[in-house]
Amino acid sequence: MTGQAPSMDGDRLPAIAPSGDARSWMRLIDWIWTVRGELPLPAGQSAAEAFARLEPFFREPGTSFDQAEGSLTFTKKDPLAQDRMSIYDAGELRVESQPGGGVLRYWMTSKSLLFCFLAPLLFVAFGQIIVGVGILAKPDTEQADKKKKDEKDKVRELHWIDQMLGAPAPEKPKKDEKEKKKEEGGKDRFSPTSAYVFAGLFALLYVIGRILEDRLIRRRFLRSLSGG
Amino acid sequence: MNGVRVGNRIIGADSPVTIGWENVPRVEGGPFKRLFFTWFQPAVLFSMILFWYYAPNSIAKASTAIGIGIAFRALLLALEWVNPRHKSWELTWKECVTDLFYVGLGYTILNLVDNFIGSDVLIENLLSSFDWDKFAWFTGLPLLVQAFLILFIFDFGQYWMHRGMHNWYPLWLTHSVHHYITQLNINKGAVGNPVELFLIGLGIGGLFDFLPRAALLAGAIGMSIGVYQHINVRFNTPAWWRFLFNTTEHHSLHHSLDFEATRSNYASNFIFIDRMFGTCVDGEAELLGMEGGRRMSIREQMTYPFTEGWKTMKQKFGKPDDTHAVPAE
Numbered sequence: 001m002t003g004q005a006p007s008m009d010g011d012r013l014p015a016i017a018p019s020g021d022a023r024s025w026m027r028l029i030d031w032i033w034t035v036r037g038e039l040p041l042p043a044g045q046s047a048a049e050a051f052a053r054l055e056p057f058f059r060e061p062g063t064s065f066d067q068a069e070g071s072l073t074f075t076k077k078d079p080l081a082q083d084r085m086s087i088y089d090a091g092e093l094r095v096e097s098q099p100g101g102g103v104l105r106y107w108m109t110s111k112s113l114l115f116c117f118l119a120p121l122l123f124v125a126f127g128q129i130i131v132g133v134g135i136l137a138k139p140d141t142e143q144a145d146k147k148k149k150d151e152k153d154k155v156r157e158l159h160w161i162d163q164m165l166g167a168p169a170p171e172k173p174k175k176d177e178k179e180k181k182k183e184e185g186g187k188d189r190f191s192p193t194s195a196y197v198f199a200g201l202f203a204l205l206y207v208i209g210r211i212l213e214d215r216l217i218r219r220r221f222l223r224s225l226s227g228g
Numbered sequence: 229m230n231g232v233r234v235g236n237r238i239i240g241a242d243s244p245v246t247i248g249w250e251n252v253p254r255v256e257g258g259p260f261k262r263l264f265f266t267w268f269q270p271a272v273l274f275s276m277i278l279f280w281y282y283a284p285n286s287i288a289k290a291s292t293a294i295g296i297g298i299a300f301r302a303l304l305l306a307l308e309w310v311n312p313r314h315k316s317w318e319l320t321w322k323e324c325v326t327d328l329f330y331v332g333l334g335y336t337i338l339n340l341v342d343n344f345i346g347s348d349v350l351i352e353n354l355l356s357s358f359d360w361d362k363f364a365w366f367t368g369l370p371l372l373v374q375a376f377l378i379l380f381i382f383d384f385g386q387y388w389m390h391r392g393m394h395n396w397y398p399l400w401l402t403h404s405v406h407h408y409i410t411q412l413n414i415n416k417g418a419v420g421n422p423v424e425l426f427l428i429g430l431g432i433g434g435l436f437d438f439l440p441r442a443a444l445l446a447g448a449i450g451m452s453i454g455v456y457q458h459i460n461v462r463f464n465t466p467a468w469w470r471f472l473f474n475t476t477e478h479h480s481l482h483h484s485l486d487f488e489a490t491r492s493n494y495a496s497n498f499i500f501i502d503r504m505f506g507t508c509v510d511g512e513a514e515l516l517g518m519e520g521g522r523r524m525s526i527r528e529q530m531t532y533p534f535t536e537g538w539k540t541m542k543q544k545f546g547k548p549d550d551t552h553a554v555p556a557e
Contacts, residue, residue, distance in 0.1 A: 061521075061522075062522075062523075078522055078523050078524065078525060078528075079523065080410065080521065080523055081320060081322070081323050081410050081411055081523055082316055082318065082320070082411075086320065086322050086523075087321065087322045112322050112325060115325070115526070116325050119325075119329065119332075123332060123336065126336040126337055127336070129337070129340070130336065130340050133340060137343075137344075156367050156439060157368075158371070158439075159368060159369060159370040159371070161370045162370055162371050165281075166282065167281055167282060167371060167441070168282070168283070168284055168285050168288070168441075170285070170439055170440070170441065171285050189343055190340075190343075194332075194335040194336055194339070195332075195335075195336045198328070198331075198332035198335065198336065201328060201332075202325070202328070202329075202332075205321075205324070205325055205328070208321070209321045209322075209325065212321060213321060
């Protein structure tokens with residue numbers, strides 16, 4: 001059976017799971033963007049019944065699927081945010097008969113997981129670019145800061161209303177403090193700290209996503225198969 | 229779908245919207261929950277004003293503001309989870325990653341670009357080239373007046389820039405990407421093509437000289453009002469707040485799937501600017517986005533203004549398509 005949810009951009013070819021020795025080395029790294037798993041089917045459930053229960057997952061906008069001979073392949077393009085499989089772009093589900101009963105095996109790839117895995121590298125690169133630009137731009141900024149120097153020396157006073165209400169008066173910066181602040185200001189402008197913080201955040205998000213999405217899809221498939 | 233007449237316009241003819249505050253649902257639950265979600269927004273705003281007005285100089289620094297900003301956003305994320313406005317706007321892992329990517333761009337590469345061609349840098353160069361001084365009288369005003377003026381001047385400029393983006397095709401190309409978001413969450417304000425994110429940040433605030441404390445106050449007030457534009461939390465926002473400030477309700481209409489509704493509520497903080505120019509519509513929408521709610525990938529978000537612009541140029545100035553030529557008899 002071939003299904004086509006209300007897709008927004010036409011037909012696409014079904015995904016094909018990697019196979020053969022030539023691609024076995026990919027198994028070493030493809031865990032980064034691939035979610036695999038297997039679930040026991042409820043006693044007596046046939047492949048057709050199992051896929052019928054899972055079909056709502058693939059009846060989503062932007063999803064194309066092809067079901068035949070105990071397997072289902074799908075592709076997704078721009079799935080909705082609330083699509084329960086929105087992180088996956090392609091994959092295959094297969095029902096295999098085993099002595100203890102049927103087993104559903106699935107293999108799904110996710111560009112989102114790969115993107116999140118690579119994002120820390122991107123932000124580290126941004127950090128390096130910021131540092132590099134800071135080194136190149138330093139002479140110009142120092143000149144500009146000199147121009148501002150006189151302006152900053154002025155003592156400013158609060159409006160009488162603010163004085164009456166007790167707001168702290170602005171302080172005139174001390175000479176050495178001013179120099180220190182100027183240096184810090186220059187550093188801040190070309191500081192890579194934010195880039196490194198985001199690199200860390202994405203690394204953390206990857207770990208969370210890789211574990212969370214794996215468990216979520218397993219739970220959702222299990223619930224659907226058991227009719228919950 | 230018939231839509232609702234608002235002034236001379238029919239809102240909601242393309243997609244369902246709710247018009248009028250009396251039709252917007254209220255927070256349901258126990259008395260504490262209702263009290264909390266009624267007074268949360270004003271309480272935060274006035275606490276922020278008091279804090280930044282009286283904080284000693286040793287504390288009233290930009291680093292404190294950044295820390296408070298991050299903690300506040302974390303709190304709002306928790307509120308999205310506790311009291312969501314719509315189940316269909318629930319934050320997923322993928323949405324969170326996408327949003328944070330744009331927040332990250334803002335803090336890194338866009339910030340770097342701003343150091344060279346941002347409006348403050350351009351104004352600074354302009355003032356020094358013509359040997360002009362900043363409007364120094366600004367610093368003689370009461371702190372809260374300075375803070376309000378900083379915000380109002382920026383918001384007024386932003387209103388016209390935003391309205392321009394919805395009315396002039398080249399600007400719309402850059403802004404349209406932001407309108408492909410299909411739900412509102414805390415960090416969705418950062419999502420958009422980098423060209424638009426740069427343009428929307430332009431302002432003339434650099435012409436004025438002001439006290440650092442006034443700038444911190446303006447930042448805190450702006451955050452305490454503007455952060456609710458993109459958020460999936462239902463509040464019983466007080467009527468005076470809804471009259472003065474932009475709310476999630478207003479902004480959800482602006483992001484609605486309904487074309488006419490998107491041409492309203494342009495201001496960032498002060499919705500009274502929209503009221504002044506007749507573009508304010510009070511109400512809310514749940515179905516958001518463009519092209520029937522298609523979600524755009526990050527790759528397309530980055531290239532869309534250029535690819536669309538190229539297509540349009542080709543259509544307008546390119547050679548006519550031979551395949552449609554009528555054969556000669």
